[in-house]
Amino acid sequence: MKYLQGTYPVTEYRQLTDTVFALTVHAPDIAGLAQPGQFAHLLVPGFTLRRPISFSEIDRQAGTLRFVVLINGEGTRALSAVRPGDTIDLIGPIGNRFLPGPGRNLYVGGGIGVAPLLGAMKETKGETVAILGFKSGKSSYLLEEFNAAATQCILVTEDGSAGEQGFPTAPLARMLQPGDTVHACGPTGLLSAVKDVCEKAGITCYLSIDSRMGCGVGACLVCTCKKAGGGYAHVCKDGPVFLSTEVTF
Amino acid sequence: MADLRVHIAGVELKNPVILASGTCGFGLSYDGFYPVEALGGVSMKGTTLEPRDGNPGVRIAETKSGILNSVGLQNPGLSAFVETELPAIADRDVVKIANIAGFSIEEFVALTEGLNDTAVDMLEVNISCPNVKHGGAAFGMSCTAAAEVTRAVKRVAKKPVIVKLSPNVTDITEIAKAVEAEGADAVSLINTLLGMRIDIKRKQPILGNNVGGFSGPAVFPVALRMVWQTARAVRIPVIGLGGIATWQDAAEMILAGASAIQVGTAMFTDPFAPVKIVEGLNAWAEEEGVPLSALTGAVRPFEN
Numbered sequence: 001m002k003y004l005q006g007t008y009p010v011t012e013y014r015q016l017t018d019t020v021f022a023l024t025v026h027a028p029d030i031a032g033l034a035q036p037g038q039f040a041h042l043l044v045p046g047f048t049l050r051r052p053i054s055f056s057e058i059d060r061q062a063g064t065l066r067f068v069v070l071i072n073g074e075g076t077r078a079l080s081a082v083r084p085g086d087t088i089d090l091i092g093p094i095g096n097r098f099l100p101g102p103g104r105n106l107y108v109g110g111g112i113g114v115a116p117l118l119g120a121m122k123e124t125k126g127e128t129v130a131i132l133g134f135k136s137g138k139s140s141y142l143l144e145e146f147n148a149a150a151t152q153c154i155l156v157t158e159d160g161s162a163g164e165q166g167f168p169t170a171p172l173a174r175m176l177q178p179g180d181t182v183h184a185c186g187p188t189g190l191l192s193a194v195k196d197v198c199e200k201a202g203i204t205c206y207l208s209i210d211s212r213m214g215c216g217v218g219a220c221l222v223c224t225c226k227k228a229g230g231g232y233a234h235v236c237k238d239g240p241v242f243l244s245t246e247v248t249f
Numbered sequence: 250m251a252d253l254r255v256h257i258a259g260v261e262l263k264n265p266v267i268l269a270s271g272t273c274g275f276g277l278s279y280d281g282f283y284p285v286e287a288l289g290g291v292s293m294k295g296t297t298l299e300p301r302d303g304n305p306g307v308r309i310a311e312t313k314s315g316i317l318n319s320v321g322l323q324n325p326g327l328s329a330f331v332e333t334e335l336p337a338i339a340d341r342d343v344v345k346i347a348n349i350a351g352f353s354i355e356e357f358v359a360l361t362e363g364l365n366d367t368a369v370d371m372l373e374v375n376i377s378c379p380n381v382k383h384g385g386a387a388f389g390m391s392c393t394a395a396a397e398v399t400r401a402v403k404r405v406a407k408k409p410v411i412v413k414l415s416p417n418v419t420d421i422t423e424i425a426k427a428v429e430a431e432g433a434d435a436v437s438l439i440n441t442l443l444g445m446r447i448d449i450k451r452k453q454p455i456l457g458n459n460v461g462g463f464s465g466p467a468v469f470p471v472a473l474r475m476v477w478q479t480a481r482a483v484r485i486p487v488i489g490l491g492g493i494a495t496w497q498d499a500a501e502m503i504l505a506g507a508s509a510i511q512v513g514t515a516m517f518t519d520p521f522a523p524v525k526i527v528e529g530l531n532a533w534a535e536e537e538g539v540p541l542s543a544l545t546g547a548v549r550p551f552e553n
Binding site: 002003005043047048049050075091212213214215216217218219220221222223224230231232 | 271273274279281294302311314466518
């Protein structure tokens with residue numbers, strides 16, 4: 001596997017919610033190779049480990065990558081201080097991509113897992129459905145972009161403060177039709193529920209899995225996910241996108 | 250270009266920088282960044298007789314200037330190593346070190362015999378893995394056990410034998426002397442220090458194994474001290490590792506008595522760290538006007 005590594009200028013910083021921000025980075029060589037579902041390993045100065053962050057959008061013409069990041073620890077908090085004019089050290093593109101099916105494609109996201117689905121949906125031909133789950137209306141983000149990109153966009157919140165109240169699996173189960181392909185990204189509970197719904201309905205389902213990561217290149221074997229047949233797969237080398245039937249939670 | 254060659258137990262390395270076991274797969278994980286030939290050697294992932302899945306749950310946690318890992322020797326086993334992994338690197342111009350981990354003396358012997366007639370250049374006997382319940386570091390914690398493993402391996406080994414030592418002992422020099430007495434050709438140190446972190450919110454350890462091996466820049470001064478003490482205690486070559494991230498760290502290790510050095514965790518921050526260290530050591534040796542090997546053990550300690 002060939003990887004690119006370099007220091008690239010940050011061109012835009014945007015706060016999306018209290019705890020989620022978007023960074024746009026001008027990295028034409030990585031953007032030229034990047035595919036939706038893949039990620040980059042971001043260096044935060046002062047930290048030993050890089051942070052694996054999925055591409056939220058890839059603009060190959062402009063040569064830019066957009067990352068949407070949740071502040072959930074010291075490293076991502078430090079990353080949130082980056083501003084246009086600063087530079088950032090990236091390794092990428094890493095991992096495999098979302099594979100749209102020939103029929104209708106449904107993209108199911110929860111929380112920060114919503115972010116990588118936007119770029120994937122923009123590059124999917126034919127009918128697309130976005131089912132986006134958040135804790136509340138206040139924590140939702142990128143809704144305009146999803147509404148523009150998807151044939152149909154369904155918002156779900158746990159507290160019912162915006163859209164439908166509940167979890168994304170309810171509209172998913174209601175809408176599923178033979179021939180659909182489902183792509184999901186989000187917390188383990190959501191992925192596990194989406195897997196169940198799709199497998200019961202006999203629908204092809206891809207899950208993008210997050211894990212604490214070390215090297216990012218398949219060397220250190222820390223970013224595990226359980227294989228359905230026993231043993232462990234590694235998110236950086238075998239994923240991050242897995243067929244639902246390949247993994248277990 | 251300075252003379253960077255080093256010789257360990259009759260094996261020539263073109264430079265003293267070796268990728269550390271557990272951080273470079275079977276040596277080629279970073280080949281997508283730069284050819285592995287840029288390095289002196291690679292110490293491949295710890296190999297056991299049978300395949301191992303490794304430990305459940307979270308396997309990595311960040312610390313101030315370091316990390317904890319609890320991989321638990323996940324590997325495909327000796328047969329798959331010899332048949333699948335080793336052929337991929339066999340023809341590459343780099344010294345290939347197989348890291349072997351047994352759970353009994355018999356397993357160490359079987360691993361050694363299984364690698365005798367392969368492309369492996371040297372063996373690194375892992376008696377220091379902190380992440381497995383039986384065997385592993387248990388062999389590295391007493392002079393008697395460390396000596397027994399070394400004696401058994403040396404009796405059958407056709408390749409030079411490096412013994413990788415654990416820092417989780419009262420006096421690492423005693424273990425080093427014990428393995429030297431049984432014919433070890435070199436020692437490498439340090440393996441990771443046993444550490445722990447706790448998630449305050451969940452009131453649970455972060456690692457699925459509760460505890461794990463601590464590595465990265467934070468451990469460097471401890472590793473350096475142990476290398477210095479060990480180099481003064483034994484005559485066999487010492488390979489220094491533990492927290493080396495820059496050429497200056499490598500230079501300190503060499504001055505302390507290391508004939509070669511290993512780089513591991515630093516690659517997770519900067520995949521190019523090993524080649525930058527080679528370049529920095531080259532410039533240092535040029536400036537000193539000597540072959541790099543002349544600087545091994547050249548520290549002038551205070552005689553108090």
